[in-house]
Amino acid sequence: MPSLLKIVGIAFGAIALVGVVVGSITWAILASQGPTPPELVPLDWWEHTVIYQIYPRSFKDSDGDGIGDIKGIITQLDHFVDAGVGAIWMSPVFVSPMVDFGYDISDFYNIQEEYGTMADFEELVEKAHQLGIKIILDYVPNHASTESEYFKKSVAREPGYENHFVWANPIIDPNNASNRLVPSNWISQFGGTVWEWNEARQQYYLHQFAIEQADFNFREPAVKEEMLNIMRFWFEKGADGYRLDAIPHLFEADPNDYGGQYPDEPLTGNPFLTPNQAGYTTQEHTRDQIELYDVVYEWRGFADKWTNDNNAETRILLAEAYANVTMTMLYYGNERDRIGAHFPFNFDFINSLSSNSNARDFVYIIKRWLTYMPQGKVANWVFGNHDQKRMPSRFRPNMVDGLNSLNMMLPGVAITYQGEEIGMRDGYVSWEDTVDVAACNQGNPDNYLQFSRDPARTPYQWDRSTSAGFSTNTSTWLPVSQDYLEINLQAQKEATRSHFKMYKSMTRLRKEPALSHGSYHIQSLSENTFALVRYLLTHDTYALVFNVGETSDTVDLSTVQFLEEPLTVYASSVHSNRVVDDTVPRGSVTLQAGEALVLRASPM
Ligand code: NOJ
Ligand code: MG
Numbered sequence: 001m002p003s004l005l006k007i008v009g010i011a012f013g014a015i016a017l018v019g020v021v022v023g024s025i026t027w028a029i030l031a032s033q034g035p036t037p038p039e040l041v042p043l044d045w046w047e048h049t050v051i052y053q054i055y056p057r058s059f060k061d062s063d064g065d066g067i068g069d070i071k072g073i074i075t076q077l078d079h080f081v082d083a084g085v086g087a088i089w090m091s092p093v094f095v096s097p098m099v100d101f102g103y104d105i106s107d108f109y110n111i112q113e114e115y116g117t118m119a120d121f122e123e124l125v126e127k128a129h130q131l132g133i134k135i136i137l138d139y140v141p142n143h144a145s146t147e148s149e150y151f152k153k154s155v156a157r158e159p160g161y162e163n164h165f166v167w168a169n170p171i172i173d174p175n176n177a178s179n180r181l182v183p184s185n186w187i188s189q190f191g192g193t194v195w196e197w198n199e200a201r202q203q204y205y206l207h208q209f210a211i212e213q214a215d216f217n218f219r220e221p222a223v224k225e226e227m228l229n230i231m232r233f234w235f236e237k238g239a240d241g242y243r244l245d246a247i248p249h250l251f252e253a254d255p256n257d258y259g260g261q262y263p264d265e266p267l268t269g270n271p272f273l274t275p276n277q278a279g280y281t282t283q284e285h286t287r288d289q290i291e292l293y294d295v296v297y298e299w300r301g302f303a304d305k306w307t308n309d310n311n312a313e314t315r316i317l318l319a320e321a322y323a324n325v326t327m328t329m330l331y332y333g334n335e336r337d338r339i340g341a342h343f344p345f346n347f348d349f350i351n352s353l354s355s356n357s358n359a360r361d362f363v364y365i366i367k368r369w370l371t372y373m374p375q376g377k378v379a380n381w382v383f384g385n386h387d388q389k390r391m392p393s394r395f396r397p398n399m400v401d402g403l404n405s406l407n408m409m410l411p412g413v414a415i416t417y418q419g420e421e422i423g424m425r426d427g428y429v430s431w432e433d434t435v436d437v438a439a440c441n442q443g444n445p446d447n448y449l450q451f452s453r454d455p456a457r458t459p460y461q462w463d464r465s466t467s468a469g470f471s472t473n474t475s476t477w478l479p480v481s482q483d484y485l486e487i488n489l490q491a492q493k494e495a496t497r498s499h500f501k502m503y504k505s506m507t508r509l510r511k512e513p514a515l516s517h518g519s520y521h522i523q524s525l526s527e528n529t530f531a532l533v534r535y536l537l538t539h540d541t542y543a544l545v546f547n548v549g550e551t552s553d554t555v556d557l558s559t560v561q562f563l564e565e566p567l568t569v570y571a572s573s574v575h576s577n578r579v580v581d582d583t584v585p586r587g588s589v590t591l592q593a594g595e596a597l598v599l600r601a602s603p604m
Helices: 007-022 025-033 070-075 077-083 118-130 149-155 221-236 291-309 325-332 359-372 397-409 437-442 489-494 499-509
Strands: 050-054 087-090 107-111 134-139 143-145 195-198 203-206 213-215 241-244 316-319 380-382 413-417 519-524 529-536 539-547 553-556 567-572 588-591 596-601
Touching (some): 070 077, 070 118, 077 499, 107 221, 118 134, 134 221, 143 149, 203 213, 221 291, 241 291, 291 316, 291 325, 325 359, 359 539, 397 413, 397 499, 397 529, 397 596
Parallel strands (some): 050 087, 050 413, 087 134, 134 241, 241 316, 380 413
Antiparallel strands (some): 195 203, 519 529, 539 596
């Protein structure tokens, strides 16, 4: 039985069982008074929270320059309270030339001017904390902007900085000694070679992302030390945790293991990729190198020690890792001697499921995470972020309520990318307006949308006013999506039923013991409909029944385990004919395409 019951619950069950068998006094007491609910073990603040990702550039502009900023976030803090989220993770707000919109940091200790000041940041932390909302920052350890002091000093070979980056000599062309060749055939995530020639230093440096994002050398102790200084600095400023950016890229193969040469990667043979695209080579020397896990485990040790020494609340580390299931789970550590990130982000709803998936795919993929996750760890569910097509665009718009409900009802942490709570879709961004380095590097007017992350980054749609209430400026850094008159927060607050109202019901439901502490059961009922049941002795049971198909589907709820009559509707997707408190038979039920029902049932 898949169980999330904490020790107390299990002990209670065991006592009851022993009681039945031997007719002991324990059972007599239970029988006479009815079962006493087991005490719920209190959870740490993060273990069942909802984390809301803000893309600061596109959230709320307070000064009319068409760019979101920290003051803008401060003015909207009530939105998080209203939505029922417990923490916000902000994409980077540090000083940056903005080649990769903040993921190319030139000063890790200061705030980007267009986003505000250190005082604004401090105000944000203080006000958020007053409201009970935690602040998670983006930590970008893999690379620094080539405008950073670190890089400039390294170029100049200043003592202490010589080896801060991955520098390599050219390979001499055997046919023409004056010809310079790159050290290996490795390809950057944004296309083209990872090696960039530096005239001043007369060496190549490595960049796994844009040319302006030079990779730090994690075999250099001074770099590791500096990373801890950065972590400590923002902990002291009040950050409640970090999202660890681009972690699989922390190390590359060590030339010392290959006779002093950087080893080429074999070709994958993927016919859909050009020689300049990541994935053309296997990436076996540029991703998932085993050394990186020790760095993550060290960071966890550092964060825990800092928390302890300062008698502070838990600081969490969340690993951004696109990797196979084994390499992903390693970020958690194991059950024995390794403690890693609090969790690696679960990208299965992005990588393994889409509008083509059926109910069995959903059940299988959800169970896969829960099966591979080491014992005692906390699961998490991600439906979108600033690098991926938005959730309703990857799936179907009529699935928004079902997907948000699934996110909220699965065990562990729910993660929402800004706009998912109102079903925001990808915006249209023309080639002329395209600013994402990934699209500009690899695309042309005909194919750029295949690479562009801009459609997922268009401004948040607050209301029907100028620029959807994002900015007083009619011109914004990315265009506001044309659908803002229909899809915006204000309209959804006013409507009797809306995605936002459903979202709020679901974050509220998370306080129920069955969701925070209960067991789960997940089962496909047909090709297109599945059920997720959350139950905990003596507490109400809740079940999600979700048709992920494109046609209506009739299923038999009497086959769902752990579900007892009577069944009433707790919440239903916007287009459902069933409304709150309707009774649903534990028998044949028809769901429209995309319809989701959240049912309340008696305790098991
Ligand atoms: C992952 C971030 O989410 C993405 O936006 C960025 O381009 C890369 N890491 C490089 O930092
Ligand atoms: Mg602004």
